[in-house]
Amino acid sequence: MSAYGGYYGKLLRINLSDGGTKEETLPQRVMERYLGGRGVASKILMDELEAGVDPLGPGNKIVFITGPLTGTVVPTTSRLCISAKSPLTGLPGSGFCGGSLGPELKFCGYDGLIVEGKADKPVYILVEDGTVEIRDAGALWGKDSFDTETLIKEELGNRPVEVACIGQAGEKLVRFACVVHDAHFVVGRRGMGAVMGSKNLKAVAFRGTKGINVAQSPEETFKAYDEMLDIMNKNPVVSIFHDHGTASSVGLVNELGFMPTRNFQSGYFEKMSALDENAYMRLSVKPFSCWGCPVYCRRLLKGKEVTWSRPEHQTTFALGTLLDNGETEEVVRANLLCNKYGMDTISAGGTIAFAMECYQRGIVTEKQTGGLPLEWGDSGAINKLIEMIAMREGFGDVLAEGSKRAACLIGNGAEKYAMQVKGLEVPGYDPRGAKGIGLNYATAPRGADHNDGWTIAEELYVEEVDRLTLDGKAVLTKEIQDKSKTIDSSIFCMFALDFGYSLEFISTCLTAVTGMRMSPEKIEEIGERITNLERLFALREGFRGKKDDIVPARFIEEALPSGESEGEKLDLEAMLGEYYGVRGWDGDGIPTEKKLDELGLEEYSGVLKKNG
DSSP states (O other): OOSSTTOOOEEEEEETTTTEEEEEEOOHHHHHHHOSHHHHHHHHHHHHSOTTOOTTSTTOOEEEEOOTTTTSSSSSOOOEEEEOBOTTTSSBOOEEEOTTHHHHHHHTTOSEEEEESOOSSOEEEEEETTEEEEEEOTTTTTOOHHHHHHHHHHHTTTOSOEEEEOOHHHHTTOTTBOEEETTTEEEOGGGHHHHHHHTTEEEEEEEOOOOOOOSSOHHHHHHHHHHHHHHHHHOHHHHHHHHHGGGGGHHHHHHTTOOOBTTTTBSOOTTGGGTSHHHHHTTEEEEEOSTTOSSOOEEEEEOSSOEEEOOOHHHHHHHTGGGTOOOHHHHHHHHHHHHHHTBOHHHHHHHHHHHHHHHHTTSSOHHHHTSOOOOTTOHHHHHHHHHHHHHTOTHHHHHTTOHHHHHHHHOTTGGGGOOEETTEEOOSSOGGGOHHHHHHHHHOTTSSOGGGSOTHHHHTTOTTOOTTOOTTHHHHHHHHHHHHHHHHHHTOOTTHHHHTOOHHHHHHHHHHHHOOOOOHHHHHHHHHHHHHHHHHHHHHTTOOGGGGOOOOHHHHHSOOOSSTTTTOOOOHHHHHHHHHHHHTBOTTSOBOHHHHHHHTOGGGHHHHHHTO
16 A cells, blocks of 8 residues: 555556556655646656657557545546547547546556557456456457447446446547547547557456545545535536536537637537527436536436437537537437447547538538538538548548548648647637637647636636736636646546635645645646646657647637627737746747756656757
8 A cells, every 4th residue: 555645556557468467566756746647647658658659559558547536535536547649649648537437446456557568359458456357359349339338247247347448439540539438428539549449458347345545534534525515515616517517608608709610610609599508408317427426517318319418518519519510419419429439529520520611612522422411510411420430431531530630631721621739629619719728729738628728717707807818818828737737637527627626725635635745836836747748748759849839720810700709819929928938938839957957857858958
C-alpha cells in the first residue's frame, strides 16, 4: 500500500506481444508532482514513447488510470482516464468516462493499467483483484460495443464486472473511434478506441473487492464530503444539471448566437425548440448517474422507436445543429449509432458536416459518395454515413480519417471547410461568440478541446465576464487550462468548474484523502506543470508553437451572419502574444528553460534544444 492515502502505489503492465504481466511501483515523486489521471498518463507517455511513434503501431501504449480520489466517498470523482498518443492528432490522447469503471479498477488494487505491444489475435483483458487473464476475443471481433459487453458478462457467469470495449469503428481503426462503457459512458475524443483496435484489444474488464485507505480519519474525510455537498446544494447549477445535464446550455448558446450551425456557417439554429432541454425532458423516463454521484445528471429517454440516454450539449450540436438535423428522435438515434459502433460524436458530426459543406459547394459529388446525396438535415444520409464510417465502406473510408486528413485526400479547396485545430474537430461553441474559448481551441495541448480550458464556465455564467471582449481572456484561459489539468488528475468530474469547486476546496479534498499538504498554490503549479509537459510532447512530435496555434480561417475572416453575436469575428493574434507572456513562453509559443526550471521539468530541456 502507498505511503499516501487514496493510492495503492501500484501499476499493472501488460505486454500483449508476449503475454507478459508485471506489477510496478507508482513512485511517490510522481504522485506528488502529477497526482494521477491525466497528469500521470502524460508523464508515462512522455517518458516511454519514442518520438514519432506510429499511434496505430505496436510501439504506442495505452494507459488506463485512476486518480487519488477515485473510489472514495468524495462525490463526482468516479471517472477513469484512458490515454495514448492520438491517431487523430499525434498529441496526448487523454479522455475520460464516468460510470463505474474507474472505481472498479481501483478496487482491483491498482492505480492504473499500462498496455503495450500487440496481440497476434483478438483478446480482452480481465483483472479481478490481484489476478490477470488475457482471454481470447475471437468470437467478439466484429460485434458492436453493446453486444460485446453483454457477451463478456455472460462468459464470466454474469459476475458484477465493469467492461470497457470497442465496436466495429475501433476494429477498423477509425481515427476517432471511442471506448464504450456500460453503453452510455464513452471515452470519446482523439481515437482511443482505434489504439485498442490496433492492438487487437477488444475490451478490458475489471472486478475488485479491495478497500481504499485515506490519510486522515474517516471523520475528517466525511467532513470534506459534507463540505462538498453543502457547496453543491447551494449552487443552482447543480439543480439544473440534475434536470437537464449539459443540454441545459443548448438553448442559451443558441439564443446568444454562437451555436454552431451547418458547419459553423451560422451561429443560430432555427429549429432549436426540437433539440433544447425542454424537448428532451418531454421524452424523459428517469435519471441515472455515475458511481457514487448525487447529481444524477444523465437521463433515459423513450421515444416512439428509440430508448436511449439524453444527448448532451456536444452531441446535440454535433449530430443536430451542425448538420441541420432538427428532429429530436433523429439526434437520439444518431447518438445511439455512434455509441453502438464506438465513435466520438463530436468528430463524427464535425467530419460529416465538413463533407456536407463540400457537397453544398460542389467539391464532393455523388460520384464520390456512391450515389448518396449529402443534403443538410437529411437524417437518413447522416445515419448512413455513420455506418459507412464505422465500417470504412466507400466514402466512409475517407471520412474515417477525420476532417483534416479527409480534406487532404479530397483536395480541390476542401481544407477550407475542415473545422479542426491540430486535427481535432471543433466543439459546440463558435469562438466568434466567446473569445476565450477560441484562444483555448488554438492553444490547448490536445487540439480544439473545450474541456482543456472551458472558459465557457465563466463567459456564459459569470455576469462580470464579457464573452465578446478580448480583455482578460489570456489570463482566464491560462488559469482554467491549468485548473482543468488538476481536475483531470485528481480525478474530479469536469463539471467541477460549474459546481463551484475552488482550488481551496480541491486542496481540502486532496489533503484529507492523500495526506499530502496540497495548498491551492501547489495544486495550481501541478496543473501548470502538466500543461507544459503536454506542450513539450507536442513539440517533440513536430508541432511548431505559434505556427500551429491557429483556428480555421472562417472564424477570423467571416463574421457571424445573424443572431445576438451578429458581426463578430475572432481576433486570435491579438490574444496570443499576451497568452504566451502569461505562460512564461517565448514569442513563438515555446516554453523557456527558465519556465521548465520553475516547474521542475528541466529533464525535458533537450526537447527545446532539438527544436531550436
